[in-house]
Amino acid sequence: MIRFEHVTKQYPDGTTAVDDLSFEVAEGELVTLVGPSGCGKTTTMKMVNRLIEPSSGRIFLDGADISDIDPVQLRRRIGYVIQQVGLFPHKTVLENTATVPHLLGWQRRKGRERAAELLDLVGLDPKTYGDRYPEQLSGGQRQRVGVARALAADPPVLLMDEPFGAVDPVVREHLQNEFLRLQSQVNKTVLFVTHDLEEAVRLGDRIAVYGHGRIEQFDAPTAVLGAPATAYVADFVGADRGLKRLSVTPVEEGDLDQPPVVHLDDRLPRELGSRWAVVLDGEDNLHGWISAEQARKPGSVREHARRMEAWLPVGASLKQAFATMLQHDAGWIAVIDKEETGRFLGVLTPARLHEALRRSIDADAQDIPRTAVALETIETVKSATTSTKR
Ligand SMILES: Nc1ncnc2c1ncn2[C@@H]1O[C@H](COP(=O)(O)OP(=O)(O)OP(=O)(O)O)[C@@H](O)[C@H]1O
Numbered sequence: 001m002i003r004f005e006h007v008t009k010q011y012p013d014g015t016t017a018v019d020d021l022s023f024e025v026a027e028g029e030l031v032t033l034v035g036p037s038g039c040g041k042t043t044t045m046k047m048v049n050r051l052i053e054p055s056s057g058r059i060f061l062d063g064a065d066i067s068d069i070d071p072v073q074l075r076r077r078i079g080y081v082i083q084q085v086g087l088f089p090h091k092t093v094l095e096n097t098a099t100v101p102h103l104l105g106w107q108r109r110k111g112r113e114r115a116a117e118l119l120d121l122v123g124l125d126p127k128t129y130g131d132r133y134p135e136q137l138s139g140g141q142r143q144r145v146g147v148a149r150a151l152a153a154d155p156p157v158l159l160m161d162e163p164f165g166a167v168d169p170v171v172r173e174h175l176q177n178e179f180l181r182l183q184s185q186v187n188k189t190v191l192f193v194t195h196d197l198e199e200a201v202r203l204g205d206r207i208a209v210y211g212h213g214r215i216e217q218f219d220a221p222t223a224v225l226g227a228p229a230t231a232y233v234a235d236f237v238g239a240d241r242g243l244k245r246l247s248v249t250p251v252e253e254g255d256l257d258q259p260p261v262v263h264l265d266d267r268l269p270r271e272l273g274s275r276w277a278v279v280l281d282g283e284d285n286l287h288g289w290i291s292a293e294q295a296r297k298p299g300s301v302r303e304h305a306r307r308m309e310a311w312l313p314v315g316a317s318l319k320q321a322f323a324t325m326l327q328h329d330a331g332w333i334a335v336i337d338k339e340e341t342g343r344f345l346g347v348l349t350p351a352r353l354h355e356a357l358r359r360s361i362d363a364d365a366q367d368i369p370r371t372a373v374a375l376e377t378i379e380t381v382k383s384a385t386t387s388t389k390r
Pocket residue numbers: 011012013015016017035036037038039040041042043044195
C-alpha cells in the first residue's frame with residue numbers, strides 16, 4: 001500500500017534526516033516507527049502526504065508514484081493525526097470532525113451524520129459532546145476527536161505522529177486500547193510515529209526501529225524484543241526487554257497445567273491428589289476452587305467451594321497474567337476460553353509463565369511456532385527450578 005524506494009531527505013542546511021530508506025507497508029497493516037528524537041521518523045511520515053518532498057528516491061501509494069499526484073488530492077486520501085490535535089477552537093466538536101467531508105463538498109447533513117457516527121466510534125457520545133467546543137474537552141477527548149476527524153472521509157491510509165504523546169500514561173493506555181479496537185473495525189493502513197517503545201510494541205503489527213536516518217530493524221514486535229537485529233536495536237530495546245516482551249506474548253492453551261477438577265454437584269472426594277482442585281459448574285464453566293483440607297470434610301463440593309477471583313481469558317498477555325497473580329497474591333490463575341462463556345481450559349503458574357516466555361523467545365529465534373520449541377529447553381528450566389528448591 002505504501003512503498004518507499006531508496007528515499008533520501010537532505011534539508012537545505014545539509015542535515016540528512018532520512019538516508020536511502022526502502023520499506024513497504026501492506027494494506028491494513030499498522031506499522032509503528034520508533035526511535036530516539038531526531039532520527040527521521042516525522043520526516044518519513046511527512047513525505048507520505050507531501051508536506052515534505054524527498055531529495056531522491058520514490059514513494060508509492062497503492063502502486064502510484066505520489067510525486068505524480070496533486071498534493072491536495074493526495075491528502076484527501078490520507079488521514080493525519082498529530083500530537084497538538086489542531087482542532088479549530090471556534091468550531092464545535094461535530095463541525096471539527098466534519099471538516100474533511102465539508103472540504104470534499106459533501107452535503108452538510110451527510111457530513112454531520114458521518115461525523116456523529118465517527119464520534120460514536122471513538123467513544124464520544126455525539127449527543128453529549130457534539131456541540132461542545134474543544135476547550136470544553138479533556139486532553140484525551142481532544143485526541144479522540146482528532147482521530148475521528150482523520151477518519152471522517154474514510155481515507156485508506158492514516159498517518160499518526162505521536163497522537164497520544166501529550167496525555168498522561170493511564171489515559172494513554174486507554175486510548176491505545178481504544179485505537180486497537182477501532183483499527184480492528186476500520187482496518188486502515190497506518191504509519192504511527194512514537195518514541196515510546198512500549199507503545200510501538202503494543203500497537204504495531206510490525207515495528208520499524210530507526211537509527212539515524214535509517215531503519216535498523218523492521219520486524220514483528222516479538223522479533224524486535226526477542227532477537228534484536230543489531231547492537232543498536234538491542235541497546236534501544238534495553239535490558240528489560242524480557243519484561244516488555246511479557247506484554248506482547250499471549251497466554252496459549254499449550255502453556256497451561258491441568259490440575260484435578262471437581263464439579264459443583266459432586267460429593268467431596270476426600271483425596272484430591274493435590275493441594276487444591278478447580279471447581280467447575282455443570283457446563284464445565286469455571287466456578288472456583290477447593291483446597292485439599294476442605295475436600296476432606298463431609299458434604300458436597302458446592303458447600304465448600306470458593307469463588308475464583310484470579311482468572312483470565314486465553315490470549316491475554318503474559319504481563320496481564322503476571323499482574324493478576326500479583327494482584328490476588330495467587331500461586332496460579334485459571335484460564336478460560338473467552339470472557340463471556342468462561343469454559344475452563346487450565347491453569348497458569350509462575351513456572352509455566354516463565355516457560356511460555358522462554359519458549360516464545362526460542363520460537364522467534366528459530367522462526368518456528370511456539371508449540372514446536374524443543375522440550376529440552378523447557379526441561380532445563382524445570383530441573384533448574386527443582387534443584388534451586390532443594
Ligand atoms: N526543516 C528542517 N531543516 C533542517 N533540519 C531539519 C528540519 N526538520 C527536521 N530536521 C532535522 O532532521 C532530523 C530528523 O528530524 P525528524 O523531525 O524527522 O525526527 P524525529 O525522529 O521525528 O524526531 P522527534 O521524535 O524529536 O520528533 C533532525 O536532525 C532534525 O533536526
